[in-house]
Amino acid sequence: FPGLADVSISQDIPVEGEITVPVGSHSPDEDYSTLDEPVRDTIMRDLRAVGKKFVHVMYPRKSSALLRDWDLWGPLVLCVSLALMLQGGSADSKDDGGPQFAEVFVIIWFGAVVITLNSKLLGGTISFFQSLCVLGYCVLPLTVAMLVCRLVLLAGAGTISFIIRLIVVVAMFGWSTLASTAFLADSQPPNRKALVVYPIFLFYFVISWMILTFTPQ
Amino acid sequence: IACLVMYLFSEFDDAANLLAANPDATTISIDEPVEIPKNQHSRLQEPGREEDDELLGTDDSDKTELLAGQKKSAPFWTFEYYQTFFDVDTYQVLDRIKGSVFPVPGKNFVRLYIRSNPDLYGPFWICATLVFTIAVSGNLSNFFIHLGKPTYHYVPEFRKVSIAATTIYAYAWLVPLALWGFLMWRNSKVMNIVSYSFLEIVCVYGYSLFIYIPTAILWIIPQKVVRWVLVVFSLCLSGSVLVMTFWPAVRDDNRRIALATVGTILLLHALLAVGCLAYFFDAPELDFPAPIIPAHNGTTVITKSH
Numbered sequence: 001f002p003g004l005a006d007v008s009i010s011q012d013i014p015v016e017g018e019i020t021v022p023v024g025s026h027s028p029d030e031d032y033s034t035l036d037e038p039v040r041d042t043i044m045r046d047l048r049a050v051g052k053k054f055v056h057v058m059y060p061r062k063s064s065a066l067l068r069d070w071d072l073w074g075p076l077v078l079c080v081s082l083a084l085m086l087q088g089g090s091a092d093s094k095d096d097g098g099p100q101f102a103e104v105f106v107i108i109w110f111g112a113v114v115i116t117l118n119s120k121l122l123g124g125t126i127s128f129f130q131s132l133c134v135l136g137y138c139v140l141p142l143t144v145a146m147l148v149c150r151l152v153l154l155a156g157a158g159t160i161s162f163i164i165r166l167i168v169v170v171a172m173f174g175w176s177t178l179a180s181t182a183f184l185a186d187s188q189p190p191n192r193k194a195l196v197v198y199p200i201f202l203f204y205f206v207i208s209w210m211i212l213t214f215t216p217q
Numbered sequence: 218i219a220c221l222v223m224y225l226f227s228e229f230d231d232a233a234n235l236l237a238a239n240p241d242a243t244t245i246s247i248d249e250p251v252e253i254p255k256n257q258h259s260r261l262q263e264p265g266r267e268e269d270d271e272l273l274g275t276d277d278s279d280k281t282e283l284l285a286g287q288k289k290s291a292p293f294w295t296f297e298y299y300q301t302f303f304d305v306d307t308y309q310v311l312d313r314i315k316g317s318v319f320p321v322p323g324k325n326f327v328r329l330y331i332r333s334n335p336d337l338y339g340p341f342w343i344c345a346t347l348v349f350t351i352a353v354s355g356n357l358s359n360f361f362i363h364l365g366k367p368t369y370h371y372v373p374e375f376r377k378v379s380i381a382a383t384t385i386y387a388y389a390w391l392v393p394l395a396l397w398g399f400l401m402w403r404n405s406k407v408m409n410i411v412s413y414s415f416l417e418i419v420c421v422y423g424y425s426l427f428i429y430i431p432t433a434i435l436w437i438i439p440q441k442v443v444r445w446v447l448v449v450f451s452l453c454l455s456g457s458v459l460v461m462t463f464w465p466a467v468r469d470d471n472r473r474i475a476l477a478t479v480g481t482i483l484l485l486h487a488l489l490a491v492g493c494l495a496y497f498f499d500a501p502e503l504d505f506p507a508p509i510i511p512a513h514n515g516t517t518v519i520t521k522s523h
Contacts, residue, residue, distance in 0.1 A: 098373045120296075121303040122338070191306045199342060206349055213356070213373040 050074045057137045060179040067130050067183065075136020078143050079108045082207075085146045086214055099210055107210075111203045112136060119188060119196045126187040135200070138180035139207065145172035146211045153216050165212060173208040177201055302337040302416070310339055317424040320458045326424070327417050327462050335416035340423020344389045347426055350433045351385075352378040355497030358437040362499055377497060388489050389426060393418040396463075399478070403470055411465045421462050425455040429490065436494060439501040448490050456483050 034042060050073050083104035099107070116131040124131075149165045181197050188196045291298040313330045320326070356374050363369040397415045404412055413421075432451040436444050459482050467475040 097375065099375045103375065103379075118303075118338070118342075121300050123300070123303075191308070194307045195305070195310060195338060199345075202342075202346060202349065209349075209353055210373075210375070213371075215371055215373070 046071070046073060050077075053137050054140055057140050057179050060182045067126070067134065070127075070130045070133035072129070072133060072136065075108075075112075075133065075139065078136060078139045079105060082108070082139065082143050082146055082211075085143075085150055086210060088216060098214055104210065107206065108136075108139065111206070115199045115203055118199055119184065122192050122195055123189045124184075124187050124196065126184065131184065134180055134183045135203070138176045138183075138204075141172040141175040141179070142169075142204065142207050142211060145169050145208075146214075149211060149214065150216075153214075157216070169208050169212045173204055176204045180204075302335070304334060305336040305338055309334075310336070313339055313420075313424050314343075314427050317427050317458050318454060320454060320461060322457075322461070325462055325465065326421055326458050327413060335414070335420040337416070337419070340389055340419050340426075343423050343427050343430070344385050347430055347433065348378065348382045348385050350430050351493055351497050352381050354433045354437050358439060359499045361437065362439050362501055381493070381497065384489070384492070385426070388485070389422050390419065392485055393422045396478075396482070400466055403467070403474070407470045409466060409469050413462075413466060421459065425458045425486075428455045429493075432490075433493070436498055441501055444494060444498070448494060452483075452487055452490055456486055459483070459486065 049069060049071060053071075053074055083101045086098060086104055087101060112132050112135040115135060116128055119126065119131060120128065145168050148168050152161050152164050152168075155161065177200060180200055184200070185193055185197065291301070316324075316326055316330045352374075355377065359374070360371055393415065397413070397418050400409075400412065400418075403409065428451045432447050435447055438444070460479055463482060464475075464479060467478045470478075
């Protein structure tokens, strides 16, 4: 073959291997069984998966990691920490204060379910839990904003702190909405994208409002 | 009964004649009185994409009305059944919102925009938006009103969100239910030409609430006159949409019942607006608002406050 005249195989590339067909008694689950591994491995694997998704949310790129391997650990952790940080607001009476823990929880989960149902009813092709996963993970920027707000409020509660908080919350709200839209928009029918994006906008707006109006004791 | 039948036949005749004379005319003649057919039809020359729907509606207007609530053929326990209520595109939703904010005299919102495709997207999300808009605007308005006072401490008043949600969703879903029940009952007694399905009524009510969203945002302005002007203005707009929708449905009934129905619809709508204003928005000068009758004494109110 003339084209192969100048091809040479280096002598130190081993060309060897095994060509055996695994016998039936070789258990197919042996590589995937996680029952015998140390607990630390199990936990670390899940933690790493959650951490990887956090990174994907903070730097949204066209990757399907959030969608393909959905999990609800991240959203749960974020929701609980956000609800905890929203406690301790001041109130003259119970009726006038900020949201209770249960209210935050319900708003986030019920809101995410309603948005997911909405997008599925409009003809979206994403699965229920994938959508819940994305919406939950995209609360991460707002949780970061809440953390920053609480730190800023430790330093004082004047106008300057309000302006800083306002800027941070608005920026994180934009980040959340854009991140979740980036992940969810592709699975929607093209002439209904705005109908699906608007409720997501409303959802993160409500959460941002709760964060911004938090006033400490 | 013979008179009624002859009346109906004459209406069909007119419609057929008009259709023959001008095939492009959009004719929704079955529910319009015979004496003003031409005005109605010339106004109904809508843009092209509406023509197909209208033609489908006119080959057998009776059947269209009967089928209005029955076009969903999937059984109600499947997901597809509920998907038929969300079969709208972005431009359709925007058109319906536009139609609810700019009512044109003579045009019926349901016939023109809903057209046997009632959707639940609009009513649900407009109500949700309205709930949060009222709660947030009320909170902001109270904050600005009380801002300078030394004893004032800001509170988020989050409990009001659940109250707002209950009120608005109850209004947007229970009032249509009651109205639909009432219209069905009257339909069994009096032969009404026009009847609406439950979802169409929910749709009209849902979209008619849209005007309150910008109104609630403008209510942040702490001036009594401005707020009441806004109430009256938005009430006129959305009230007229409701009246023009429901008047043809009760017109053929006993005069007093028809007027009472339309009056109740408007009264409930006004109560919602005024109630929200009174409960979520503190009065600008901390004295409680004077009797809820706006209008000819308005000037005396503002001279007192400054």
